[in-house]
Amino acid sequence: MTFYIITLFPEYFASALNCGQLKKAREKGLIKFIFINPRDFTEDKHKTVDDKPYGGGAGMVMMLPPLDxxxxxxxxxxxxILLSPKGKLFSQEKAKILAKQKDIVLICGRYEGIDARLEEMYSLDVLSVGDYVLNGGESAALNIIEAISRLLPGFMSKEESFKEDSFFNDILEYPHYTRPEEYKGYKVPQVLLSGHHSKILKWKRQKSLEITLKNRPELLIKTYLNQEDREFLKKLPKRELGKNLYLTLLHYPVLDKFKKVSTTSLTNLDIHDISRVSCTYGLGGYFLVTPLQDQQKLAKRLLEHWTKGPSSKLNTDRARALELVEVAANLDEVVEKIKLKTGQPPVLIATSAREGEISFLKIRKLLESKPVLLILGTGHGLAKEILKKADFIIQPICFGRKYNHLSVRSAAAIMVDRILGEFW
Incomplete structure (x- = not known):
């Protein structure tokens, strides 16, 4: 494989490419590097490669002609490949794909970036090595070179080595140990000294799952998990962010189809289905809000039937979910109940299919230190007075699509999952 590196600083690579396995791979002829400096293709005596950006702004932009x-x-x-923080995130999966190429070009930008027309002139794969900004693309290029090279046949002394690396199977690698068996009271896990091959394999798998759950739980959604894996994960402690998240379903004040403030009736499916979502994700509670006393009595009678009556013994799972449900006359009452339970007022997050700014990930971050109340509406959405009262309005689900008319039950499930995720 040949890497063509377009860079203003070829010397940046001198040390990294001449030590360790990369040096051995070069000596064996597995990989080759050709450096191309845009300064060599300038037309002025100063070898100018950058200029001020059109439209104004800070910094300089790499000029198009030398790069072309x-x-x-x-x-x-x-x-x-163009290295840029705006690109798609580079991954182990991408490294596997690139390892099949014969010639790879790595364009290392500098300054504020490159003239965007280069992307129009050439078919470039724009890649980023992480959600951060570097001084240039050189260190990012080294990341990609090493990730690809170690997958080439003959690069590793043992071909099986990289198959146990982190990310190879979408989970993180298990911990490693070597001699001595004990150091300052710290011992090597006994199972690794047992010589019992199957037990060692099981230990390695479970440690990988444990570390992945702790550090990168989102990876577990990508990987294959068998029944044994799932049972093991169930027993592990998890970040219980859900206990700080509360749901409330408002039946007043909400809008009717004529956009007038109205009161809606309780719906059996809303009570049951949203309570099951709340229980599944370990939420702090689910509140039904209606000012109508007959509706309050109806809700309490239904809840008592399922949590204390005959049905509580026939369907214990449903009873457990409905135990999370409380009835309130208005939103202020819900806020006071959460404040009494947690010691602080909740952050109020309203929902709307038409507007909203706070992201699901930012709400997850709020849950680390504060209770959050997600306000769901019935009818044709929450009244303006509720939207104004809220601290934030959550981003609408599927806001980029022409059709966006989910039931409140479906919307609740999607939003809770986006905020918490399966393994958070």
Whole structure:
């Protein structure tokens, strides 16, 4: 494999590419590096490669002509990559795909970036190595070079080594130990000294799952999990962020189809289904809000039937979910109940299919230190007075689609999952 590196600083790579396994791979002819400096393709005596941005703004922009001429020095069918924080996130899966290429071009930007027309002129794969900004693309290029190279046949002394790496199977790697068996009271896990191959494999798998759950739980949604894996994960302690999240379903004040403030009736399915979502994700509670006394009595009678009556013994799972449900006359009453339970007022997050700004991930962050009340509406949505009272309005679900008319039960399930996720 040949790497063509377009960079203003070829010397940046001198040390990294001449030590360890990369050096050995070069000596064996597995990988080759060709450096192309855009300064060599300038037309002025100062070898200028940057200029002020059109439209104003801070910093300088790499000019198009030198970059274009530099790219013309690479094979026409080479795989061309632009390193940029705006790109798609580079991953182990992407490294596997790139390891099948013959010629790879890595364009290392500097300053505020490159003239965007380069992306129009060439078919570039824009990649980022992380959600942060570097001084240039050189260190990012080294990341990609090493990740790809170690997957090439003959690069690793033992071909099986990389198959146990973190991310290879979408989970993180298990811990490693070597001699001595004990150091300052710290011992190697006994199972690794047992010589029992199947037990060791099981230990490695479970440790990988445990570390992944702790540090990168979102990866577990991508990987294959068998029944044994799932049973093991159930026993592990998890971040119980859900206990700080509360739901309330308002039946007043809400809008009717004519956009007038009205009161809606309780719906049996809303009570049951949203309570089951609340219980599944370990929420702090679910409140039904109606000012109508007959509706309050109806809700309390239904809840008592399922939690204390005959049905509580026939369907214990449903009883457990409905035990989370409380009835209130208005939103202020709900806020006071949460304040009494947690010692602080909740952050009020309203919901709307038409507007909203706070992201699901930011709400997850709020849950680390504060109770949050997600306010759901019936009818045709929450009245303006509730939207104004809220601290934030959550981003609408499917706001980029023409049709956006989910039932409140479906919307509640989607929002809770986006906020908490399966393994949070």
């Amino acid at each position: 001429r530099a790219l013309q020095q690479t094979p026409q069918n080479s795989y061309k």
